[in-house]
Amino acid sequence: MPRAKRRTPQLREHVLRVAVEMLAEDGVAGFTTRKLAHKAETSTPAVYELFGDKAGLVREVFFHGFRLLRSYLDRLEESDDPRADLIRLTEIYRTFIRDNPVLSELMFSRPVADFDPGPSDLEAGSSVREFIIERVRRWTDVNSRTGPAADETDFAHALVALTQGLAAAETSGRLGTSEASVDRRWSLAVQAMLDGLGRTTRHPAVD
Numbered sequence: 001m002p003r004a005k006r007r008t009p010q011l012r013e014h015v016l017r018v019a020v021e022m023l024a025e026d027g028v029a030g031f032t033t034r035k036l037a038h039k040a041e042t043s044t045p046a047v048y049e050l051f052g053d054k055a056g057l058v059r060e061v062f063f064h065g066f067r068l069l070r071s072y073l074d075r076l077e078e079s080d081d082p083r084a085d086l087i088r089l090t091e092i093y094r095t096f097i098r099d100n101p102v103l104s105e106l107m108f109s110r111p112v113a114d115f116d117p118g119p120s121d122l123e124a125g126s127s128v129r130e131f132i133i134e135r136v137r138r139w140t141d142v143n144s145r146t147g148p149a150a151d152e153t154d155f156a157h158a159l160v161a162l163t164q165g166l167a168a169a170e171t172s173g174r175l176g177t178s179e180a181s182v183d184r185r186w187s188l189a190v191q192a193m194l195d196g197l198g199r200t201t202r203h204p205a206v207d
Contacts, residue, residue, distance in 0.1 A: 012050050015040045019061050023102045033057065058106070065100070065107040066124045072096040073131050082139035083194060089135055090163045090190050097167040108164055132156045143198050155197050162193055 018040040023031055033054050037044040051057040072092050079085055097104045107125075136159065137152040166186055169175040176182040 011042065011046065015042065015047060015050060015057075016060055016064060019057060020064060020103060023061065023106065024100070027102055028106065061103070062107060063124045065103045066128055068100065068103070069093075069096050069107075070127050070131065073128065076135075078138075082135070082142055085135055086139055086159070086194065087190055089132065090159065090186075093160075093163045094167050094170075094186065097164070097171065101171050104167070129156070132160060139194075140197075158197070159193065162189060166190075 015036065019031075019036055022036055022039055026035075033047050034044050036057070037047045040047070047057065051060060072095065073089065076085065076089055076092055133152050133156045136156045140152050140155060166175065166189055170182055170186075175185055
């Protein structure tokens, strides 16, 4: 009699949930398929049957991370002040990284040797990218009324890079020793970038 399939949607979701919890608790170094199977109360062959291999499992965690990030960003209610909305967006992004430091490391630094995302994997972040670019576009449209339209994609990349860099410095304790000092430096950096990008929008450089 053929062996019954272990793969079910319910087990898949359960194993994925445990994988995310395990990363948060044990970090990347402690993440093994055998340990995951034990914590999920299933077998290693069942995990392989569900995800193919460790790389397949990490890929699903990667996708899950971007879905979760988008759910955080969906908390942003659009106002009539595009600049304030961008500041709020960086605050929400910061909260996501603070709440999910190991998952964020997997998403943005990709420290797991078994997983090297290809183009289709990187598309997992497309919803997040489009969300941020649209919010940047609202702000650049306002600023560009006195000058040429700005490249919102360039600005979005710069803003996200700043946000991720500040979050990395914060989580490693390099941004300050008190909450007040960390918050102050976040505000200083984000405000300075928006001020600088606003000047670039209104007064573009001449080649």
